[in-house]
Amino acid sequence: MPTQTTYPGVYVEELPSSVHSITTVTTSVTAFIGHTRRGPLNRPVRVTSFAEFERRFGGLTARSPVGYAVHQFFGNGGTVAVIVRVTKAGTGKEACATLESTEGHSRCPVLEVHAKEPGSWGSGLRLAVDHDTPHPHETFDLRILDAHGTVHETFSGLSMDPGHGRYAETVINADSALIRVEAVGEDRPDPSGTVSKAFHHELPDLNVELTVKIGEVEREFTLYDPDCDGAPPCDVAELALLLEHKLRALPDAPGKHAFAGAEVIAFGRRIQVVAGSTDPRDVVRFLGECANDLGLEASVNPPVFPLHGGADGEPPGPRDLIGSEARKSGLQALREEPDVNLLALPELASYESTEDMLTVLSAAERLCRERRIFLLVDAPAAWGGVDAARAGIAAFAPVRSDHAGLYFPHLQLTDPLTGRLRSFPPSGAVAGVIARTDGERGVWKAPAGTAARLAGVHSLTVKLTDRDNGLLNPLGVNCLRTFPVAGPLIWGARTLDGADALESEWKYLPVRRLALHIEESLLRGLRWVVFEPNDEQLWQQIRLNVSGYLHSLFEKGAFQGGTPRQAYFVKCDKDTTTAADIERGVVNVVVGIAPVRPAEFVIVTIQQLAGQFDG
Missing domain, CATH: 3.30.70 (Alpha-Beta Plaits)
Structure with a gap:
């Protein structure tokens, strides 16, 4: 109602809508965890292109399977990746330099400069100092260059007075992406040259x-x-x-x-x-x-003051990859990172110890289950054939999960660093294909088939036949195949819980990922319900909001059935939320969906007709 009526007539007032729409969350943001040339340690960083990965993490290096996996991810249609750099504990070291001053009676250190991130890259940084400022007797300029003389950052009018508005330690540490500094004296650093x-x-x-x-x-x-x-x-x-x-x-x-x-x-x-x-x-x-x-x-x-002493650090071991929840390191760094849907650990494929691999996968599977993430598992590099895969898959029994899928064999690609063919674990390329499929068809479409081509792949380390595929598919192994004209493809869409013998309801990867997608969307979209009056009006709003969201998925082809009633249901009323639930502050929402399962086996029956035509 209008707050005040002063004349006879019609008054118009806008009322806020009571409908809280549920928006869909991302489906294919992929986290890569492992060793890189540079970058912040144990801190998730989002990148949207391989060029950005090169800028932030140093690009490709023969010691980093993660770099190649990210390269293949974006090459196959990936759009957003989350990178967590991990090194062996105690091996990475920041490059550093100490700037001195002779403004006093003797030479003394005044400014300690450290590369912002560990790695040998920091030893290529150079510092140039001058006093060419509007106040040449009080302030100074600092330029940060690389070994080729290219200026990357410039800080002007800096002061060593903590009360100054351009105090060097405050300004540089807040704005520099390359260095951090610590003031250890009061005088200005001497100019270079x-x-x-x-x-x-x-x-x-x-x-x-x-x-x-x-x-x-x-x-x-x-x-x-x-x-x-x-x-x-x-x-x-x-x-x-x-x-x-x-x-x-x-x-x-x-x-x-x-x-x-x-x-x-x-x-x-x-x-x-x-x-x-x-x-x-x-x-x-x-x-x-x-x-x-x-x-x-x-x-x-x-002419310049060089930083020195930077060390890349050794590739991480199992303990480093698993990390610490208290320190938010390794895998645990993802616990507070929103919108991560896929996880790849390309370094595990080269582990010689199956026990070490399973230890990390077990921790990764627990995290994925808690955070509604799907884990992409690379087959071990030691699986050199179908027999080795059939024998080796038994070792994965402790980590068989509907939140993970295993892909075999490895890929043969041209290494951009050497120009020679080299084998790579497939998780990066597979994640890219999944992202591409999600964008073109939706998360409910199996990322497999003739549309799931592996771009840039020359060949596969093991050439599989239909018979080989028939031996591995029932075991829950997603095969990569090469077909004439089509080239290398993903030819399987099962979870690790999808072995025929297990009879899991989460047998198929698109079904599991669709459910995770819906769960996360509802989790975020229903937060408004908390602390609302728990009555019929609230239940009606919940039914309206959830049904509207599910109907949008139904119209896109996410569910089976010709009508919404056949495709999904939402129940939230006095049957699901009893008086005892209301007393405890609980509202129960029951959602049912009929997901579309992929057609793995297409059976064509041909009947010959005889004597039906006159000669």
Whole structure:
């Protein structure tokens, strides 16, 4: 009703809707856990392309099955991956450097710099410091470069005063993706390169011969020649330009760019000279009495300060992959990560110990069951044929689960690093096909068949026949096959609980994944119910909301049956929620679905008709 009526007429008021729609959640966000070249340890990071994976985790390396699995995932249609970097405990190390200052009476450390993540990649970082700021006697600039001299981050106007708005430790640690710093002194770090003494307002006589040495290369030149250089410099800025021009004109050593890329920066009444190089050995030194008279020997440092000591760390063992729930490491890092639907552990396939593999799979299966995730299991690399697979599958009895599916055999692809054929576990490519199928058809469509082509796959490590497939399929092993024209395909869609002998109701992978999808969607979509009055009005709203959601799936072909009544039901009333339940604060919702099961066996019966036609 309007809050106030003042004249006869019609009043219009908008009322909020009582319908709480249930939205569908993601279905194919895949988590990859294992060793990478770089990246934060034990922290889930989402990437949406392999280019982003390269940027955040260092791309491919022969020691990382995860890198190749992610590459195959995106190559087969994957869209979102969650990466958890894990290394063997105590083996990864951050590169570091300590910046010093001579502003006091002696040289002392003032700023400790660490690569933000462990790994040898950090040893390729270089730091360049200058005082070319609006307040050259109080603040400084810091640039972060790579070994090729490319600037990746720049922080300007930094201060070592904790009360300053640009306090170095606060600004860098908040904004840098490459480093973190710790202030261990109060003075500013010295600039990189050679820094002169302060020039007076009137410059000294510049018509002098100077000797400069960069690294091991020594050259002589005239700083200012009135016959060739025109008008003499009038201030420090013009002097810096003249000196830079002179240095760049000097011949370099073969293969070097130290002189040709030299830079001279003017700040305040001083100049700073750095070699055009990121080699710390290319120190710029001005030699002789003339250099001393001009104050060019005041402070001599390398052109950049390198970080050093970074170590990638060893690939993780079983304990590292399982991780700690308290520290949220390894698998346990996924516990608070939303919207993860598939899990791949490509490193397990190379384990020589079946016991170690099953230990990790057991922990992964428990996590998947708790978080409604489906686990993609790679067949062990040791399964070199059908007989080995039939004998080896018995060892998986402790981890047979309707939340997992096993794929055999491995894939043969061209290794982008070497250009040669190499075998890879299939979970990354399979996850990509599942994501592609979900996007094109829906989570209820089996990710198998002629549409489930494995892109980029040259061949399979074991070529399976129909007879071989017939031996493995009843055991719950999803086979990868190669067919003429179609190429390599996924030719199985069973869970590990889908062996014929087990007679599980969750035999088929699409049925299990559809149920997980519905469970997660309802879990999130019904949170509004908590603390609402537990009465018939609430039950009616629940029935309306859940039925609307299920009907949208029915219209897309997710269920069997020609009518909604045949496809699903929702029951929430006094029969499901008794007076005793209401007293305990419980509301019970019963949902039934009739999922579409895949057609594994297509039987064609041909009958020959005789004597039906006249000759």
